């Protein structure tokens with residue numbers, strides 16, 4: 001693939017990141033003896049303003065363990081109707097914990113307190129216990145949008161006022177922090193649990209860290225053990241995450257600039273509907289140009305340009321393996337395809 005805009009998950013570890021992995025001090029993570037994993041967890045707890053943290057293989061496991069820890073079978077979670085936990089985790093909430101997730105409406109993958117009010121059930125024996133409110137920062141299929149601080153706080157305050165806990169899916173939390181110029185810990189205020197993925201724009205080969213109060217992380221560790229998420233010399237991967245925190249956070253601004261450049265280029269094509277990007281994801285509908293997103297993606301792929309298709313929309317994802325020249329090359333190919 002000449003330019004891979006399919007997903008920021010497809011970026012490859014750099015030579016310098018691999019060198020950091022090779023140099024990592026290692027031990028048995030499951031026994032609490034891996035110093036590199038410990039260093040990553042300490043750093044993440046501080047970065048996100050929480051008491052404790054646990055290293056997990058993936059973001060999906062962070063979400064599922066958070067749900068297992070916050071909820072019991074029969075409980076209800078309120079989340080946006082496009083939330084990853086609702087659409088993309090294989091029904092994990094239902095299969096593993098036995099929760100029902102109710103999808104809330106709202107623009108750009110975000111919801112307002114009014115939507116929570118509308119979903120509130122009376123505390124009777126007829127209704128499911130409503131125990132958790134979940135937000136995604138950034139909201140992935142909402143367009144990579146950044147929740148404004150005031151809305152995050154209002155949602156968290158509402159949840160706590162109604163006796164519910166709060167969880168933030170921070171798969172791309174650092175994208176949000178860099179784009180808004182707001183510290184990640186500031187964004188996580190009011191959220192009982194929060195996690196960051198290292199395999200999106202941060203470019204590590206695997207790993208995500210779930211943060212929260214010490215008692216919550218103790219309980220999460222129990223689930224990590226039960227699910228087989230306890231690892232051994234996991235520091236070799238935690239080292240990549242530490243490297244990413246040192247070297248790949250500020251550069252996310254380049255991805256955001258590339259996303260704006262790509263969106264501006266697409267917007268010049270007749271019949272293209274382009275959502276203005278706030279971070280590294282660009283969603284667009286080419287249907288006005290007489291071609292479905294799927295048909296365009298197939299033609300582009302044949303010419304070495306990959307992007308993903310989500311229903312009628314295409315999604316192009318910027319990351320550290322794509323530079324400005326790559327963006328221009330992808331635009332040129334798409335321009336030629338729809339011009340013919």
Ligand SMILES: *Cc1c(COP(=O)(O)O)cnc(C)c1O
Nearest residue numbers: 058059060084136140169171197
């Ligand atoms: C990618 C993603 C996840 C899952 O993370 P994995 O590391 O791929 O398991 C969860 N939530 C959102 C919003 C994501 O984009």
